[in-house]
Amino acid sequence: MKAIEIETLTKRYGQARGVEDLSFDVEEGEIFGYLGPNGSGKTTTIRCMMGLLRPTSGQCCILGERIVHGKATQHRRIGYLPGDFRTWPGLTPRKLLRLLARLGQWRGRPGLASRRHLADGRDQGQDALATDRRQEELAERLDLSLDRKMRTLSKGNRQKVGIVYAFQHQPDVLILDEPTIGLDPLIRQNVLDLIRETTQTGATVLLSSHDLSEVAAVCGRAAVLREGRLVELAPISKIVQQGQRRIKVWFLEGSQVPELPADVLPGVRVIQQNSNTLHVAYQGTVDALLKWLAQFPIDRVTTPETSLEDAFIHYYRKEGNHES
Amino acid sequence: MKANHRPPFPWLLLRFWTLRILLAWCSIAFWIFLFQIVVCGIVHDNEKVKVFIQYIDMLPSFIKTFIGGEAVHVGNIAGLIAIGYQEPFVLLLYMLYAVGVPTALLAGEVQRGTMELILSRETTKTQIYICAGLITIIGMFALVAIMFLGTVIATHLYDFDQDVPLYSFFMLAINGGILASTVGGIALLAAACFRRSMAVSITVAYLILNYFAEIVAEWWPRMKWLEPINIFHYVNNVTIFKESAWPVWDMTVLITILVISTVAGGVIWSRRDLPL
Numbered sequence: 118m119k120a121i122e123i124e125t126l127t128k129r130y131g132q133a134r135g136v137e138d139l140s141f142d143v144e145e146g147e148i149f150g151y152l153g154p155n156g157s158g159k160t161t162t163i164r165c166m167m168g169l170l171r172p173t174s175g176q177c178c179i180l181g182e183r184i185v186h187g188k189a190t191q192h193r194r195i196g197y198l199p200g201d202f203r204t205w206p207g208l209t210p211r212k213l214l215r216l217l218a219r220l221g222q223w224r225g226r227p228g229l230a231s232r233r234h235l236a237d238g239r240d241q242g243q244d245a246l247a248t249d250r251r252q253e254e255l256a257e258r259l260d261l262s263l264d265r266k267m268r269t270l271s272k273g274n275r276q277k278v279g280i281v282y283a284f285q286h287q288p289d290v291l292i293l294d295e296p297t298i299g300l301d302p303l304i305r306q307n308v309l310d311l312i313r314e315t316t317q318t319g320a321t322v323l324l325s326s327h328d329l330s331e332v333a334a335v336c337g338r339a340a341v342l343r344e345g346r347l348v349e350l351a352p353i354s355k356i357v358q359q360g361q362r363r364i365k366v367w368f369l370e371g372s373q374v375p376e377l378p379a380d381v382l383p384g385v386r387v388i389q390q391n392s393n394t395l396h397v398a399y400q401g402t403v404d405a406l407l408k409w410l411a412q413f414p415i416d417r418v419t420t421p422e423t424s425l426e427d428a429f430i431h432y433y434r435k436e437g438n439h440e441s
Numbered sequence: 442m443k444a445n446h447r448p449p450f451p452w453l454l455l456r457f458w459t460l461r462i463l464l465a466w467c468s469i470a471f472w473i474f475l476f477q478i479v480v481c482g483i484v485h486d487n488e489k490v491k492v493f494i495q496y497i498d499m500l501p502s503f504i505k506t507f508i509g510g511e512a513v514h515v516g517n518i519a520g521l522i523a524i525g526y527q528e529p530f531v532l533l534l535y536m537l538y539a540v541g542v543p544t545a546l547l548a549g550e551v552q553r554g555t556m557e558l559i560l561s562r563e564t565t566k567t568q569i570y571i572c573a574g575l576i577t578i579i580g581m582f583a584l585v586a587i588m589f590l591g592t593v594i595a596t597h598l599y600d601f602d603q604d605v606p607l608y609s610f611f612m613l614a615i616n617g618g619i620l621a622s623t624v625g626g627i628a629l630l631a632a633a634c635f636r637r638s639m640a641v642s643i644t645v646a647y648l649i650l651n652y653f654a655e656i657v658a659e660w661w662p663r664m665k666w667l668e669p670i671n672i673f674h675y676v677n678n679v680t681i682f683k684e685s686a687w688p689v690w691d692m693t694v695l696i697t698i699l700v701i702s703t704v705a706g707g708v709i710w711s712r713r714d715l716p717l
Contacts, residue, residue: 199557
């Protein structure tokens, strides 16, 4: 079953572009990357998925239900982390998280709510208690104090509160807009682990980011947006392979490093050249390059991993710049 | 596709917002209550009344006109107590609540970035609007109740040489409450349409225009046509005290404006893309 379905989604802000004719699906239990530079339309898509924006045309469905603008469709089953997580500065994370967890439930307190049952048969009181327990666990895992006022927290700690908020009610679908922004590498890794663990229990994650390495670390597939349009929808391994690959050649001591023949090796460019090393980037197959190198006395060859930045730039470069 | 179910009403949001504005409400209620006690404390004593009227005579004549005009004279206790209901300071306090609360709750949360969090939970936009509307209108009537309570307590604290027509004051308070709620409705409409600063500016500009239209219409006979188009015209203490009857027409006009502005605000709020 598809957890998220986006069908020919277009959102325009007057004359300004938001997103144009987007279509993609996310399978249940999948971690799906949503990549794009700033202003490419990632947040617009996510806000349409959350029913916060009204699409100009097209539709979004989550867990089989069509999203209706402003109607909180499936919100009980969605964990959402906005790109810019802002809160009431006078609240502590504990109060904030409890408020948000219980918003829209029949009663505010678990004890009072126990007589009410959720549509799927779960007891709402039990649900609230489970949320509280999960909140504590997550805070401990992320090394977050829940009892300091939000205004006293650093940007990274506020982001941790946002992560607890998204995960605390054990949602079936997680929509995370730049979740690791402002986090230190250790906590960042923790969050990526948390995302992986969540999908092991059957949840689906849409991870929006402009950091390809982060998406490559956890996602199976990804969509790449550029200027509001989908430019790639593929397994992450394919996306990572895009762009230029690299090869570094050490020539034997005393031999001359040869000049690259541009006519024989189109698409190969020199990154760095020393007295006995040549570091080049190439596109396509390495066959022609290796055949040319075979004429020279070579000590050794290494193939550094494809740079994620290169792959990223490959997609983000505008058409006009692409040729150059 | 499954049919969309309606989430339960967000009582917790209502409670959260109520607690957020409670301090402001209590401060406004305190001053309004105190003002009624002070006014009654002054006007129950003829000597003090004379001094008080001298003070009022010192004010610009348009203010005197606005707070009762000819009704403000020694011996007319009801007219003098009614000053506490119409004095610009009291009106300012009411308008502070009527304008400040809906704009802080709707446009303010949008501007702060917290509306996105509220909307990401099981809460519809319409429910959020209803919460803001309830807090505005119930809060306004609670202020009116405090004002009337102030008058009732003051009439028990001080001796008056005439009967104080409390029932007429009750009618005036209800009429005033509807007027203030109408302003709240207009502020809700503005908050649903614009950013906070713009919403406040538009509502305050509307009130100032109405205030001066009322004064100009009272002063200048050729401008009488302005009377029916300003909302302050629909609270008329002279009629209430003279006829001791409910001002049904005035209340109907105000309630109509309240309903139209509130419903229009609700429709715009639920359809509009918020600048999150």
